[in-house]
Amino acid sequence: MNKASLGQWYSKGDVVIRQGEYGEHIYAVQEGELEVVKERKGGGEIRVAVLHAGDIFGEMAILQKEVRSATVRTLTETRLLTVDKKTFMSRVHEDPSLAFNIVRMMAQRIRALNAQLGERRARVERRRLERRTGKQRRVGPRRSGQ
Amino acid sequence: MALVQRTAQPGDNLAAYFAGNEGRRLALTDGSRVGVIGGGPAGTFFTYFLLRLAESVDMNLSVDIYEPRSFTCQGPAGCNHCGGIVSESLVQLLATEGINLPPSIVRRGIESYVLHMDVGNVRIETPLREKRIAAVFRGNGPRVSEPVGASGSFDGYLLELAAASGAKVVRKLVNEIAWDGGRPQVTSSDGSSATYDLLAVAAGVNSRVPQLFSEVAPQYRSPKTLKTFICEFKLAPEALDRHIGPSMHVFLLDIPRLEFAALIPKGEFLTLCLLGHDVDNALIDTFLGAPEVKACFPDGAMPTPVCHCFPRVNVEAAAQPYGDRIVWIGDAGVARLYKDGIGSAYRVAKAAAKTVVHHGVSSEDFRQHFWPACKRIDNDNSIAKLIFAASGLIQKRRFLRRGVLRMTANEQRRGAARRHMSTVLWDLFTGSAPYTEVLSRSFHPEFPAMLCWNLIAGNLVRSRPNGSEERPHE
Numbered sequence: 001m002n003k004a005s006l007g008q009w010y011s012k013g014d015v016v017i018r019q020g021e022y023g024e025h026i027y028a029v030q031e032g033e034l035e036v037v038k039e040r041k042g043g044g045e046i047r048v049a050v051l052h053a054g055d056i057f058g059e060m061a062i063l064q065k066e067v068r069s070a071t072v073r074t075l076t077e078t079r080l081l082t083v084d085k086k087t088f089m090s091r092v093h094e095d096p097s098l099a100f101n102i103v104r105m106m107a108q109r110i111r112a113l114n115a116q117l118g119e120r121r122a123r124v125e126r127r128r129l130e131r132r133t134g135k136q137r138r139v140g141p142r143r144s145g146q
Numbered sequence: 147m148a149l150v151q152r153t154a155q156p157g158d159n160l161a162a163y164f165a166g167n168e169g170r171r172l173a174l175t176d177g178s179r180v181g182v183i184g185g186g187p188a189g190t191f192f193t194y195f196l197l198r199l200a201e202s203v204d205m206n207l208s209v210d211i212y213e214p215r216s217f218t219c220q221g222p223a224g225c226n227h228c229g230g231i232v233s234e235s236l237v238q239l240l241a242t243e244g245i246n247l248p249p250s251i252v253r254r255g256i257e258s259y260v261l262h263m264d265v266g267n268v269r270i271e272t273p274l275r276e277k278r279i280a281a282v283f284r285g286n287g288p289r290v291s292e293p294v295g296a297s298g299s300f301d302g303y304l305l306e307l308a309a310a311s312g313a314k315v316v317r318k319l320v321n322e323i324a325w326d327g328g329r330p331q332v333t334s335s336d337g338s339s340a341t342y343d344l345l346a347v348a349a350g351v352n353s354r355v356p357q358l359f360s361e362v363a364p365q366y367r368s369p370k371t372l373k374t375f376i377c378e379f380k381l382a383p384e385a386l387d388r389h390i391g392p393s394m395h396v397f398l399l400d401i402p403r404l405e406f407a408a409l410i411p412k413g414e415f416l417t418l419c420l421l422g423h424d425v426d427n428a429l430i431d432t433f434l435g436a437p438e439v440k441a442c443f444p445d446g447a448m449p450t451p452v453c454h455c456f457p458r459v460n461v462e463a464a465a466q467p468y469g470d471r472i473v474w475i476g477d478a479g480v481a482r483l484y485k486d487g488i489g490s491a492y493r494v495a496k497a498a499a500k501t502v503v504h505h506g507v508s509s510e511d512f513r514q515h516f517w518p519a520c521k522r523i524d525n526d527n528s529i530a531k532l533i534f535a536a537s538g539l540i541q542k543r544r545f546l547r548r549g550v551l552r553m554t555a556n557e558q559r560r561g562a563a564r565r566h567m568s569t570v571l572w573d574l575f576t577g578s579a580p581y582t583e584v585l586s587r588s589f590h591p592e593f594p595a596m597l598c599w600n601l602i603a604g605n606l607v608r609s610r611p612n613g614s615e616e617r618p619h620e
Contacts, residue, residue: 003392004413005249006237008276028241054246081246082276083238087578091239094522095493097199097500101244 006030007081010074016058019071023061025082026102029053032078036070048116049109050075059102062088172470172508174343176206180502181332181342182313183320183355185213186226186284188476188491189348190304195499197311203503209313210340212320212332217285217302218295224285226301227352227376227457228487229410229419231256231394232280234272234578236489245307247280250297253412254281258393259575261554262438263547264400268555269393270568270575277392279576281412288378288415288453320349323358330362330471343471344507346498348491350477351458363469369477370462375420375430377454378412385444386411395442396575398541398550401432405534406484408575409442415452421484425456459487463524468512473498480520483527484534485577490523530581533574549601556600566593 007030010016017023019039029051036057037045048070051057061068062085092099174180180196182189193209200207217224230253232240237247255277259270272278282300286293297303309315318334323345325331330345349355356368381389395409403423410417422429433439440446460481467479475495482490497519498512505511540546553567570587573579587593 003254004252006247006252006255006277006280008274026242028246030246054244056242081237081241081278082274083242087235087238088242091235095496097496098239098242100202101242 005079007079010078010080012074012076012078014074014078016072016074016078016080017061017068017070019069020067023058023068024085026056026058026062026085026088027072028081028083029055029057030079030081033075034072034078035075036072038070045071049112056102056105059106171506171511173506174200174205174207174502176204178205178207178343179340180207180209180344180346181330181340182209182211182346182348183332184348184350184353184476184478185211185215185305185308185315186301186348186350186476186491187304187488188350188478188495189213189346190301190308191492192346192348192475192495192499193308193313194304194311195496196502197308197313199499199503205503209308210316210342211305211308211313212316212318212334213305214317214319214335215285216317217299217305218293220286220291220293221289221453222455224299225455226284226350227455228284229376229408230282230284230300230412230417231410231486231488231577232282232300233486233489234278234576236486236492237278237280239492247282247300248297248303250294251282251300251303252280253283253287253415254392254410255279256281256392256394256410258391259572260393260395261551261571261575262395262397262399262442263551264438265544265547266551266555267438268551268558270554270558270572272572279394281394281410281417283412287413288380290380290452291413291415320355320358323362325362328470344502345472347472347474347478348476348495351460356478363472365466365469366474367465369460369464369479369481371458372421372423372461373425373456374422374459375418375425375454375456377418377451379416379418379443379449380414380452381416381444381449383414386414386416389442389444390416394575397433397436397438398537398547399433399436399438400541400544401429401436403429404433404541405538407433407439409439418451421459459484463520463527467520468516469509471507473502473507473512473516480523482523482577483530483581485575489577493523494520526580526582529585533581533584537574545601545605548604549597552604553596553600564592566590566596 016027016034031053034051035047036049036051037047039045057072182193189211193211197207197209215224232247240247256279257272257275257277261268261270284301285299305315318336320332321335322333323330326341329341329343331339331341332345333339347355351369351371359366390409390411397407406421408419410419420430420433434448440448460477461483463480464474464478467474475498476491477487480494481487497516501511501515505515540550550567554571557565557568570584573584
């Protein structure tokens with residue numbers, strides 16, 4: 001590890017935060033890549049986003065005082081800087097504009113999720129249409145055969 | 147052409163609006179020109195936030211930063227003379243602002259402090275064991291350092307950040323300040339002049355710039371200052387790792403006139419930062435001759451410093467560091483006493499930028515919206531004087547030092563959930579928390595009780611000679 005780098009190193013595959021747990025920290029990605037995954041009720045997981053250097057995560061549980069909404073796992077060797085809840089919240093009360101960068105990042109994430117949702121809906125719609133068309137095709141010859 | 151005066155609009159500031167003519171205020175508008183004297187942290191943070199906030203309200207500003215110094219130069223020519231510690235809280239706040247300090251400018255990540263006293267020493271670890279304190283060189287480094295370019299200098303990095311935000315860096319020395327039709331005018335060493343809608347003065351206390359304002363801004367009085375001593379030693383990397391490690395070493399020694407001293411590792415160098423009253427060669431020699439200090443060097447032999455300076459630091463706020471179209475930030479205005487000067491520069495610079503963009507640039511705007519941020523630091527400094535008086539008492543009384551050492555060492559050894567003394571010392575030495583918070587921590591009912599017990603136990607039961615808790619670094 002570089003003696004000059006700030007934060008802490010995580011190995012590939014390490015879980016930094018786990019869905020459903022309470023958290024006291026926000027994380028700023030200094031180097032490396034991480035994935036954000038949502039655990040499904042029936043088992044398995046779905047990747048929601050990939051985080052890179054400069055991204056911040058873990059803020060939702062701090063701002064909403066709720067459990068972590070997703071699991072964040074490293075995809076590569078990753079260096080993270082931890083931001084304490086107390087340091088962050090006390091400064092936000094003094095200087096609300098401190099949250100501006102986080103709000104902007106959350107807005108970007110909502111936009112990306114909306115786009116993903118739109119794509120997924122379009123895909124489902126397309127499949128439904130394809131199934132319907134396929135059914136009609138299958139039904140068509142039978143009718144003609146009668 | 148920048149409009150320099152406009153009538154307040156409903157919604158801007160209702161009190162001012164309903165006050166009639168008083169509602170006419172000075173404000174920046176699209177195309178306004180801003181001059182910033184000084185390209186250190188205060189000037190560059192101010193510029194960065196000013197341009198970012200202006201952009202968020204669709205205001206296009208033109209900013210000139212006057213900085214004759216090239217931070218790529220080795221030694222004093224490229225240095226802003228400072229201990230070079232970016233505090234734990236500032237590192238975190240900058241990260242949330244989207245400013246992540248790259249390894250190229252962080253010469254060493256600090257993860258613990260070692261407190262040295264004549265009765266022994268103790269290491270204070272961060273709860274997370276994470277490197278969140280950055281040891282940096284404000285310029286390229288000492289005289290004998292390898293040239294690393296702007297990417298290796300903290301001030302150079304911030305100046306590049308400000309330039310990338312759209313500011314223009316003017317490599318000229320400011321020679322004269324005057325008023326031009328009610329607006330500040332800056333004349334440079336080559337005789338060229340420029341008039342601005344706002345002038346931010348971030349020239350610190352170690353230049354002759356504050357003297358330029360004696361006639362044009364008589365309400366401003368420079369801050370009171372204290373002479374400090376900073377020097378750099380060059381050590382072999384193995385020696386640095388073994389004797390210093392990833393820790394900052396602070397000293398509470400019973401030496402007259404000594405307020406605070408620290409050794410900070412930075413790459414292949416070790417910076418000594420000494421604060422005291424009337425710092426002179428006698429005080430420096432006494433400090434360097436102390437066995438606790440010598441023990442930090444290989445074989446107890448002190449190498450010859452490769453670079454040194456006697457910069458001044460702000461110890462009492464400037465009087466009225468604002469006026470119509472002019473504001474003093476950083477050390478030239480208000481700074482945190484002894485610690486986290488870069489952190490207070492960030493706070494004050496951001497408060498000034500917010501005032502300018504969201505309120506205006508009149509003296510009244512600064513008094514209402516900028517001065518409270520300065521006053522918070524100033525009030526906190528009053529508490530600091532109380533805390534440093536207590537720390538001075540500990541420096542002078544051996545039995546107090548034993549109690550402090552024992553209490554801290556026990557907390558660190560046991561990994562106690564409530565680290566009263568460790569937290570107080572950590573916040574005091576790192577400058578991470580306001581002094582008010584440090585004081586309030588010592589009001590916890592367990593704190594005096596534990597201290598009393600450790601004072602008794604530390605002075606009556608002394609099984610370990612000297613009570614030393616420190617081992618060589620791994």
